[in-house]
Every structure is written in structure tokens, then in C-alpha cells.
Amino acid sequence: MSKIHVTTNVNGDSVEFLCEPDEVLLDVLRDRLNLTGAKEGCGTGDCGACSVTIDGRLVASCLVLGAEAEGRVIETVEGIGSAKDLHPLQRHLLEHAALQCGVCTPGIIVAAKALLAENPDPTEEEARYWLAGNLCRCTGYDKIIRAVLSAATEMRGENA
């Protein structure tokens, strides 16, 4: 099988790569583009650790083919905030001690950002249902949910 040539946009930059026809986007990001922020926790779309957005839509990158990235806009955790200028979600997760091992954290950040894009003022229940696809085994979710809700408050320009 010959490789497929793909032109896409990742985190704001134009990117080209060659991938196998059956190669998933997660492997392309990690193995070909050296973006290892998205993690493979299951490979079956059950854990959310590989969450990225395609044209703003939240997906499990382990269930998307690399070839499907053609002409799309991909965002991974590496494209959200920077060490110098953290996204409010990243800052609130840190301030709330909402990570322990941190392996689910990139997926949580990508998923929560997608939530707030759609619903800037989620209730606790809405946040819990949206993030039900992102497994975290360390925290019991309490501090994650608090961090997401307080980041949302800040992003709406309200006082916490």
C-alpha cells in the first residue's frame, strides 16, 4: 500500500505528512508530527485521553484516520495556551490541583475547551456529562469539575 499525502492545519500551522491509509490521526500526531500531548489510553474511543478538535469538533483521535485530516483544522493540547500565556482552563486546573498523574489532563483540557465554546456557562451537571467521555482514575473528578467551572466564570468576565 502506498502512503497518502495529507495537507492540513495543526495548531495554526500548515502541515504536510504522508501516512498509511489505515493509520489513525493519533498515531500521525504522535509518531509523525512529534505532538505527544494527546495520549493513547485505550485506542477504542472510550477514555478521551486522545481528544483533539477537528474544525472545532471534539473527537477521539484514535478513531479518526490521519487521511481524514486533509484540508481540516486540527487543534491539540499543544495549541491551547503556551507556557508564557496559559489558557484559563490550564491555569485553573493547576490552581485547583485538578491533576495528579496528569495523563488525562491534555484530553480534559481539549474537551473542556470544546464544552465552553459551545456552552460558556455550563452547570455542574452539564460539565459532568460533557466530560463523561474523559476518564480520570486519580482525582475522582471533583477538582477537575471545579476548575472547569471556575475557568468558565473567568472567561465570561465574571468574578468567581
Add this chain to the structure above:
Amino acid sequence: MKQEFKVLGTRPIRPDGLDKVTGKAMFGADKSVTGMLHARILRSPHAHAEIVSIDTSKAEALAGVKAVITGDDFADVENRWSRYTMQNCMAQGRALYDGHAVAAVAAVSKTIAAEALKLIEVEYKVLSHVMDVDEAMAPGAPVLHEGVKARKLGDDVSGNTVGYYSFGHGDPEKGFAAADEVIERTFKTAAVHQGYIEPHACLADLGSDGKGELWCSTQGHYMVREVCAEILHIDASQLRVTASEIGGGFGGKTTVFIEPVALKLSQKAGKPVKLVMSREDVFRASGPTMSASMDVKIGMSKDGKITGAHAKLRYQGGAFPYQMVMMGAMSAFAAYDLEHVQAEGWDVMTNRPKMISYRAPGAPMAVYAVESVMDELCQKLELDPIDTRLLNAAKEGTKSSYGPTFKAIGLVEALEAAKAHPHYSAPLAPNTGRGVSCGFWFNFGGQVSVSMAINADGTVNLIEGNPDIGGSRASISMMAAEALGIEFDRVRTIVGDTASVGFSDVTDGSRVTFAVGIATINAAKAAIKEMCQRAAKIWEIDAEAVEWVDGAAQPTGHNAGNFPPMSLAEIAATSGKTGGPIAGHHEGAPDKAGVSFGVHLVDVEVDPETGFTAIKRYTAFQDVGKAIHPAYVEGQIQGGAVQGIGWALNEEYIYGEDGRLQNAGFLDYRIPVASDLPMIEPVIIEVPNPGHPFGVRGCGETAIVPPLAAVANGVAQAIGVRMFALPMSPPKILKAL
């Protein structure tokens, strides 16, 4: 006397946090090197089978395949526990469970490695298997390994019974005779998996000269080094192991599953080899915890005093000998001050994956059985569950059910806090029940090494040897700052590789904040002593006339002279001229970890239509001794509670009649998700551990112990029927209704 602290008890941002929220942190599968190969493992589809032959020739002939190995590639090792570990990593002669590794391939790509696995021809002769602990223990059961039966046992149990333990004092029969009410029940709990989100992963590079580099996700890279060196027959000094960031472990990464395989493939291929487990492999072949079958009998007087208690615990730990029921037998009745008590335990082998620790290993199921019977007694005798526990609670001076006499402990404080909490008196809605349970864990000390350097700019580097699994670099930096009298952000703690700092035991037993903390404090003391000597030299006075106060040397006593305090930064700045670099280190094996008790309160609502149990409110009280970084202590309590909720309600290994695992994935093995839960309120109790300078006990494990019975007791109240097996999944509750 309550100590005053400047840094301890604050909530600074963790030093590894930025990397973890930006995706930069390097976990096990995130490292790659030029020219590396990708490995895959072939696993047995049978629960028990003789491996008649393995033909790897077609796989070896496939273009891109660089090495194929089987059990024959591993030479014997002398230590039998290491041999079991090796044979668990790669079967020799027999496959002992569904998922047992039988061969492995390294190839230039993942795809080719996967293709090559299909070309390996294995001829199996299927043998009879046994999965259930009671069946495995019965005479006549298929025996996993001959000659390993516990010596003191008779013919009434099978050769799978590899351990027997008994703890207690007094005479339980005498206690039952004195009781007004005696209840005896039998319980079963399913095997559950630690469920860390990061699968096991490593990158191995072992040369023909025996020099090796290994990068892996582990709770203990020194353990990895020693086990791998033994299995590969190389020198420990030549194998440098670096612990990656670890994506959860909970005990499941306190052994090796893939590292010896990757090293052997690398040795054979002469190239670096990356090996990452799939989630299915993690479920089928990395250690879940034990399943259990238990009988608990407790006698109680009308006023709630326990007169006698007896537990029989039968745990299965999979396909190899193991020793873990002991922890259950020791924990079962630890919460109570008892005159007549005995807890017995049997370790049993089955055709399941080799067990490995899961957070407070052995304790949750034993305590579940005991606390369920306690609840039933309270119901029957119409007693308040917290008052009854208070009446029987272990305290300082109590001779514990497992032997030692307790020093200062915080169970009474935790029970009183629970009783006074608004949760305990809040009204209950229909179909809702409120459960209470105590829980206990020992906490450990163990071997530890720390190296501290005082830099010329007044900052401090600290190297320790325990992988940071939940924020320990933060708590260790805080303790270093507190001990030195400087700001938290002046200290940077890193986890060194096995060649950079002395041996440290595995990150387990809630030991890191306790043991690394003590080593850090002692390393700081050594550095402080040196800094006092430097100041004395500058001031031209005796070193004995200098003391360390608030991060600075100052003269002490009448004749020391009148010098202004000299700060750590000032002493460090001139260290090059006063005798060279200033450092401190400590190696030791502190053993005075303090036991920790917890009390959990939960409100559950059971839907009578579906059998679904919803957690409506949860409050967890725990004595942690001293919370160094309270936010991460809360996180431990919350996370432990939620793992326990999963164990109580949903999680279980489901096997078919054929001995094959039927739910090897997160879709069918359901760990709690965000929408399953309410907020988990943690209440930190601080009764200082007299065995630690700052009072630290350890806090990681206790919280998984109470939820099983707390949830079960709540369900029993909500539906008016008591369940005697976990998990209480919806179909099982519907059946009980």
C-alpha cells in the same frame, strides 16, 4: 505541642504542573529514538494450556522483522519470586491464563510487528482451568504449580493454596458466647483492575556488552533495574533505568510486565525497542487485584460492645504464588479495640493474570465484609452506627488485632468529625440510604536516598529516587523549604535515574511523603550543619557557636560575638571560597510510618426500576497526620473514594466458561466517569504521627478502604435488602429486589 509551619499546609502550584497542562510532560510511550524498533506481544487465547511447540520461522522471515523471542530465550533465574515475574512476562512451557505472553516480535513498524504475530504458529494442548477462589482451593482442583502449597496446610485444601496467615488474640468463641447477638455472613468480591489511564510502556536499549538504558513508566525504577538485571543476567550497575512521568499506577506498576521482554528483544536485534501495551493487554495481562470469598462472624452486646470477632479470608491472586491475604487479615479488624479476635487468610492460585497490588492491597475487601456485618448488627440492635464504632474504636494504647500496640492514631477524631458533620444529620429522600464505614491502612517507610545541593545563587536542587505519582515533587520541595527555612520556589526536586542517586524502594505503601520526607529533612540538616560551619569560618568563631534560624546562620551563646544573621543565599554565594560546594544527603530506612484511619459517609439512591445506584452525597474523613500540601491530600482522599465506589458498584473481571476475559476494555469494564458522581467532600484530620518530624503519616491508600462497605450499607438501607457480593451492579440489584 502543635508545630508552626511556614511552607507546610500551603497550596503552591506543583512544579511539574506546567508541563502537564501543556502536553509537554513525557510519559512512558512519549519517548522515541532514532532507529528504534516497535514490539508486539503474542498472548495465549487459553486459560490454561501446555505450549507444545512454537514455530517462529515465518515471522522471522517477514521483511522488517528484526527479532522474535519466546520463553526459550530466557535463562533460569535463581530467586523464585523473580522467576515467577519472568515467567509472567513470558510463558515457559505452559500458558497459565488468557492473555499470558507466549512470544514477542520487534520490527521496523507497528504494522509489521502486528503482521508478524499472525505468522507465529503455536500448538497448544488445552488443560483444565480454575477461576474461582473457592473452587481453586477445593481438593481436586487443577493445580497451577506443584510443590508450592503452604507447609502448614492439610489435605482439606488444594495445592493452589500457597499462603496461610492468622492474626489475633483472645478466644473468639468465648466472645461469641458472651454476645447478645451474633451475625455470621459470607461475602464475595470481584477482581478489579487498578485502571490507570496510561498503559505500561517502555523503551529499551541493551547492548551485547551488557550496558543498557531503559525508559519506562513505573512506580519504582530501582525495582525495575534489579528485577531486569536478574532476569537478563546483567549487572545492576550497567542497566540505567529512567522513570518517565507516570500516568497512574495505584500499585499496578510495582512490578514489571514488559520491560524484560523489550530488553531481550533489544539485545537480540541490537537496536532500541519500544514496547507499549494495548488497553486490552493491560486488562488481560497486567495485574488486577485479588477477588475474595470471606466469612465474617461478629458478636455484640445489646449496648453495642463487640464481644468477639472472627474472619476467614480466601483470596485468589492469579497464576503464580503470591503473598497478599496477610494484609487483609491484618486490616480486617484494625479499627476496633477487641478482647477476642482472630482473622485468618488463605492465598490461592487460579488461571487468572498474576495479581499485583491495588491501593491498600488486601484491605478493602476484608474491611467491606467486617463493616457490613457491623452495620447489620447496628440495624438489628437499633444502634447508631457511629456511636457503636466510637464505643469500640481503637485508640492510643490499644493492642491492635494484628499485634502491635497503637501509638497516637486518629480514628476517634475521624468518627467524631463524621458525627458532627451536617451530612450525618441531613434528611434522607425516598429510595435513599446512608452508609457508614471505617477504613484502615498501615502506611510504610522503607529504603530511601536523597541528595541535596545548595547552589551558589541560593537555590536548592534535590534528587530523589521515587517516581512522582500524585504531586510528591511538590510536597518534597515544600519539606525541603521548610527544613531549610527558605521559600518553596527556591527548591527544585527531580526524580533521578538509577545511576544518579542511591537506591529507593518502590513508590507504594503511601510511603513517599513519609520516607522521602524524612530523608529530605535529614539531608537538609546535613547541609545546614555545613552552612553553619562556613559561617563560623567567616566569623572566625567555633562552629558550635552557630545555629540555624529562619533560613540563616546566626551566632548563639554569650561569647559567640555579635554578627548579623547570614542567610543561606549569602553563605552559598561565597561557598567556592569557603571550602567548595555545599550539599547534604541522606540514605536510610525509616520505619515509624503512622497508621491511618478513615471514616466515609455516603448517601445512595437506588432506582427500583433499573437497579441503578446513584451516589448522591459523599463525605470522607481521614487522619493524615500532617497534610503537607492539603490540595493533593484532598485529591488522594477523593480519588481513593471514587475507586472504592467503582469497586462497590460496577467494576469486575468477567470470565466466560472457557476462562477467557470478556470485558477487556473501558467500555465493558466500567470505571466511574464524571457524570456518575457528586462532589466528594474531603475532611482532613491531623493527629500527628510521632514517628515523623512534621507528623506525616501517609495518605494515599486509606481512602479506598471504606467506600465498599459504606456504599453497600447505604444500598442495604435504601432497598431493605442486603447484598453479599460486589459489585452491586444494576442487574444484581434488580435480582435482589
